[in-house]
Amino acid sequence: MQPLQPGLDLTHGVALYLDAISVSFDGFRALNELSLTVDAGELRCIIGPNGAGKTTMMDVVTGRTRPDAGRAFFGQTIDLLRLREPDIVEAGIGRKFQKPTVFQHHTVFENLELACKADRRARASLFARLDSAQRDRIADTLRLVQLEDAVHQVAGTLSHGQKQWLEIGMLLMQQPTLLLLDEPVAGMTDEETARTAELLLSLAGTHCLVVVEHDMDFVARIAGKVTVLHEGSVLAEGPLAQVQADPRVVEVYLGR
Numbered sequence: 001m002q003p004l005q006p007g008l009d010l011t012h013g014v015a016l017y018l019d020a021i022s023v024s025f026d027g028f029r030a031l032n033e034l035s036l037t038v039d040a041g042e043l044r045c046i047i048g049p050n051g052a053g054k055t056t057m058m059d060v061v062t063g064r065t066r067p068d069a070g071r072a073f074f075g076q077t078i079d080l081l082r083l084r085e086p087d088i089v090e091a092g093i094g095r096k097f098q099k100p101t102v103f104q105h106h107t108v109f110e111n112l113e114l115a116c117k118a119d120r121r122a123r124a125s126l127f128a129r130l131d132s133a134q135r136d137r138i139a140d141t142l143r144l145v146q147l148e149d150a151v152h153q154v155a156g157t158l159s160h161g162q163k164q165w166l167e168i169g170m171l172l173m174q175q176p177t178l179l180l181l182d183e184p185v186a187g188m189t190d191e192e193t194a195r196t197a198e199l200l201l202s203l204a205g206t207h208c209l210v211v212v213e214h215d216m217d218f219v220a221r222i223a224g225k226v227t228v229l230h231e232g233s234v235l236a237e238g239p240l241a242q243v244q245a246d247p248r249v250v251e252v253y254l255g256r
Contacts, residue, residue: 161192
């Protein structure tokens with residue numbers, strides 16, 4: 001694969017490019033020359049057994065872990081390995097962990113307000129007022145994550161699924177181009193899972209999404225292309241039906 005060339009925006013082309021990324025922890029190789037390309041606007045599902053390197057991969061993309069070797073680019077011009085975690089967020093990458101992290105004692109509206117992409121310095125936060133564009137964005141986000149009826153509800157009283165949607169809404173308030181989602185439907189009811197699938201499908205195209213998930217029924221609902229990780233490398237990649245039929249995938253993951 002040729003190196004990325006500068007000048008491409010994230011409305012088309014490549015959104016995420018990982019090339020021969022290796023990470024070791026105390027002699028254990030968590031990533032083993034991992035190479036992965038995700039296109040702008042794509043919804044990619046990442047599956048694989050525990051210990052396959054899924055979380056470490058997201059840690060590298062978000063700057064939490066520095067690889068021993070390899071390259072990582074966001075778009076064609078942003079070298080992720082040169083940036084700190086806050087800079088990566090500012091560049092347009094948002095990450096949602098498996099357990100929702102919302103402000104439990106604030107309302108849904110206040111959570112989205114706090115997540116607005118704005119000056120986070122103490123003085124600015126104390127005296128900032130939402131402008132009309134920010135209020136419109138909050139309203140649009142409430143509709144998107146289907147929390148309009150809960151706008152004044154304290155976040156700690158929401159259902160598990162609603163908290164997950166609120167956290168996704170908080171990420172969207174920061175206007176990311178790339179969203180990394182770690183097991184977004186873990187612990188959800190069937191109805192919440194179906195609504196989450198609709199939400200993620202609605203985001204694809206305007207956002208690039210990388211979804212790590214173990215729930216294969218959910219993956220089947222949303223997946224176009226699936227990447228299977230095993231022992232820190234890509235084992236298989238393609239449409240879900242294709243990877244499900246791969247004997248290697250059946251042996252190391254699906255057959256368990």
